[in-house]
Amino acid sequence: MKIPFLLRVVRSTQKIIRAQSHISSNVNQDEKKFFITTPIFYVNASPHIGHLYSAVVADCQSRYKQLRGFQTKFSTGTDEHGLKIQQAAEAASEDPLLFCTNVSQKFKHLFNTCSISCTDYIRTTEQRHYASVEHFWSALKDKGLIYKGTYEGWYSTPDESFLTASQVGDAVDSSGENVKISLESGHKVEWMKEENYMFRLSMFRPQLLDWLKGNPNAVRPEHFHQAVVQWLQEDLPDLSVSRQKSRLQWGIPVPGDPDQTIYVWLDALVNYLTVAGYPKNHQQWWSVARHVIGKDILKFHAIYWPAFLLGAGLPLPHTIHVHSHWTVGGKKMSKSLGNVVDPLERSSVYTTDGMRYFLLRQGVPDTDCDYTDDKVIKLLNAELADSLGGLLNRCTAPALNPAQVYPLFCPALFPVECTKQSRAVDEDYQMLDAVRNLSTTVEQYYEDMHVYKALEAVSACVRQTNGFVQRHTPWKLNRLDTEERLWQDTIIHIALECLRIYGTLLQPVVPQISNKLLSKLGVKQSERSWTALHFLPRFHGMDCPFEGRALGADNDVLFNRLERRNVKQKTKKEKASKKNLE
Known part of the structure; x- marks a missing residue:
């Protein structure tokens, strides 16, 4: 009996998950390697203390591992695509790439000044990253995991994310008008309907739960691990992974379809693979990858990213280290305040x-x-x-x-x-x-x-x-x-x-x-x-x-x-x- 193509994908991801807990034990002890990343920081605004904190946490780990005799790779950088960047560049009357370069240099200067000893500073506007993203997209597409469909729902431009009805609430804006907002970020959302490409995220829910339950250190600290498990108790709809070019020009075009632009989060997450050397010679570093992230991007890193990796047949990160935020006077930092x-x-x-x-x-x-x-x-x-x-x-x-x-x-x-x-x-x-x-x-x-x-x-x-x-x-x-x-x-x-x-x-x-x-x-x-x-x-x-x-x-x-x-x-x-x- 012939096994359906997608069923073979599911079975291959199950093998990856079973092997995940053994990856660290297979590292050659004569050539110990350690790969750690920060998030790549969005260049719609200048760096603040929370950005530096992420970088210092990762830098501390990299330096510690060097003291222990490890060969280390440590990456940071900037995320430079998406609607927010496009709009910020337009507001500043600047070319998007020039706008990104100016803000990216501020991050780079801050990290150089603060002794952040990264071995790779990546920008998503680099050609090497374009090549990685295009190859990764094609790998998912070739396995039948990306299909074209119509998406209709609430969309948050600041979060670059579609939201389900349960993630949206009512609020009143500064002008007194009733609006819909994201319950998680508080940002205003708008109803949107468009044809784009979808990733079969829904089929990975069982494998993601197996991965988390079988790897207690997959997400740390523990309560963030439990939060992800809780999210996975709910339905996991397929994910829109492209935007129409007419609305979003600033990004990487979908291979074979120039009328669509790749979703900024799929684009951005692949940066970790780009640094590891993907699609060639990435295995030695990717097998020991660890991420340092803020809690606001946990869902992207602990649900979307592992699902993308499983779909592409790649190992999952060793650990996703999550940290909370820095506030001032008990309030989240913002320009308006x-x-x-x-x-x-x-x-x-x-x-x-x-x-x-x-x-x-x-x-x-x-x-x-x-x-x-x-x-x-x-x-x-x-x-x-x-x-x-x-x-x-x-x-x-x-x-x-x-x-x-x-x-x-x-x-x-x-x-x-x-x-x-x-x-x-x-x-x-x-x-x-x-x-x-x-x-x-x-x-x-x-x-x-x-x-x-x-x-x-x-x-x-x-x-x-x-x-x-x-x-x-x-x-x-x-x-x-x-x-x-x-x-x-x-x-x-x-x-x-x-x-x-x-x-x-x-x-x-x-x-x-x-x-x-x-x-x-x-x-x-x-x-x-x-x-x-x-x-x-x-x-x-x-x-x-x-x-x-x-x-x-x-x-x-x-x-x-x-x-x-x-x-x-x-x-x-x-x-x-x-x-x-x-």
Whole structure:
């Protein structure tokens, strides 16, 4: 009996899903690879702090994996097609490509300024992407998954999306007229009827549910995973994947039908494959792909995108990491409210690493986070300037470290076990245990993309180390007395070892500050990887490669305290400078 063509497609997708959970175990451990992406950002407006947050989250993961010895690919970029771009370019009286280029350059400049170490910055107006999209479309079409039909329904231009009746509600606009809006985004919708191409999304509902149920890490955090499962409990209608050229000129034409333009979301999602090398030589990177996205585009990434991939016979992403939004005063950022936070301006005021640290320390994937300048100042002063910076300044100051070296450790004064004769106390051993276990704790949090928890753990240990130094007041010891000099050197040696661990672990978050800290300690580039983390080897009777080594010559403060008055003045100057440039 001959099996219908579409049934064969279904069976092939089931094989892909069954194989999905085994992909990570098949990675060649001698050539570990890690591929992470941000969303590509829509160029209808300048970047805001939420865009930077997505990029910093992905950048942190990429840097962390490099420390673990992985070969990494990290992509970001801009989404440049669609009706919103067409309308924005018309409003600005600009050629669409020139309009896109100008805004895309703002994103690129922001990411370069904020140490976003992407290996690929993609624009959907590039020829390589056109070729990928055309090939992907043809793959779906050849399998009978795209057909021509008439679509009628509510359409949201800002969301570039058709909506079902259950997704639409009533509202009153600013002029007092009754309108229909998207219940999810709040954007106005209009009734539309047109002939275009449809993707057989409905047939993939069972496979998508199997994928989610069989792969608990497919979408993280857990409550976003459950949200997608809940969406799939409802009917999944076929998806319109093209628009009439008469309405949408700015996009990639449908292969073989120049009167139709490919739907912007199908076009945009394929960027991840383009970066991987699709349609040739993409397997090695695509098999380890992970996405970082905001919660507002979860449905596109966790339903449409996996269905497209299954239809094309390609593996699904390893994990879709979802984060929530940044608000200001509890409200979503918008131009109309005048509460959009300019990340480039704030990075200039608080420093690049300061801004990175704040976003990753305060950003919680599960819930929205509220931004205020006071929060930034308070956090950075407490944890970077006073706690971490103060510890480094104190322990490398000439008064405590006149030879400016990594001092010697005396095992007799700090034995393996606390005794009545030792000068160390129980709290000191508790601190050593906490720092010794810190890399394991931080590793788990980095792997789970709970960077805020990793930074919380590091900050707690920094406080313990400051408590250790304060408890033993090494500045009161007499260096003319041999035992007191040895004890002072031991205290400083332990504190510097703690600082070395903190500096190494913080590299994915604050690369410039970490480099400054480790350089001050005399730690070479080859000694900054995860495998070089061995903490306080002299305590365990082993040699310490840093003992007796000269400290770095840089005596600058690790992170300058932020004074509210100075911050406000600098912010005003930045805003004035920006206005002049515009």
